[in-house]
Amino acid sequence: MLKEIGAFFVAYAAGELLALAIFSVVRKKFDATQTKIGVAMTKGLLERGVLMMGLVNNMQSVITFFGALKLGTRLKDANQHRISNDYFLVGNLASVGIAIGQYQLYQYFYSLF
Numbered sequence: 001m002l003k004e005i006g007a008f009f010v011a012y013a014a015g016e017l018l019a020l021a022i023f024s025v026v027r028k029k030f031d032a033t034q035t036k037i038g039v040a041m042t043k044g045l046l047e048r049g050v051l052m053m054g055l056v057n058n059m060q061s062v063i064t065f066f067g068a069l070k071l072g073t074r075l076k077d078a079n080q081h082r083i084s085n086d087y088f089l090v091g092n093l094a095s096v097g098i099a100i101g102q103y104q105l106y107q108y109f110y111s112l113f
Contacts, residue, residue, distance in 0.1 A: 004056075007109035012052060015102035019044060022094055030087035044095055051099035056106055063096060 023044065027037070047066065054062025070092055 003110065003113045007106050007113055008052070008056060010109050011102045011105035012049065014105055015048065015052075015098050016045060018101070019048065019095070019098050022098070023091070026087070026090055026094060030084060030090070047095055048099045048102065051096065052102045052106065055099065055103040066096065067092075 020041075023041075051062055051066055054060070054065075074088060
C-alpha cells in the first residue's frame with residue numbers, strides 16, 4: 001500500500017509542476033485574465049487528481065465522466081463568454097493529457113519502488 005501511495009504522490013507532484021508551466025503559457029496565449037488564477041489552479045489540481053485516481057484504479061470511464069461534467073458546466077456559462085472556446089478546449093485537453101502522463105509516471109515509479 002505504501003508503494004502505491006508513494007508512486008502516486010511522486011507522479012502527481014511531477015505532473016502538477018508541468019501543469020503549472022503549461023497553464024502559465026496557455027493563460028498568457030489566450031489572455032485569460034477573467035479567471036481567478038487561484039480558483040483555476042485549485043480546480044485543475046482537483047480535476048487531475050480525480051482523473052489520476054480513476055486511471056490508477058483501472059476506471060478509464062473517469063475520462064468520459066470528466067468530459068461530460070466539463071461540458072455540462074460549460075453549457076450553463078456558454079452565453080456569458082467569460083472564457084473563449086479555444087481556451088476551454090486547449091485547457092481541458094492539456095489537463096487530461098497531463099493526468100494521463102501522471103498515470104504513466106505512476107506506473108513507472110510503481111515499478112521502481
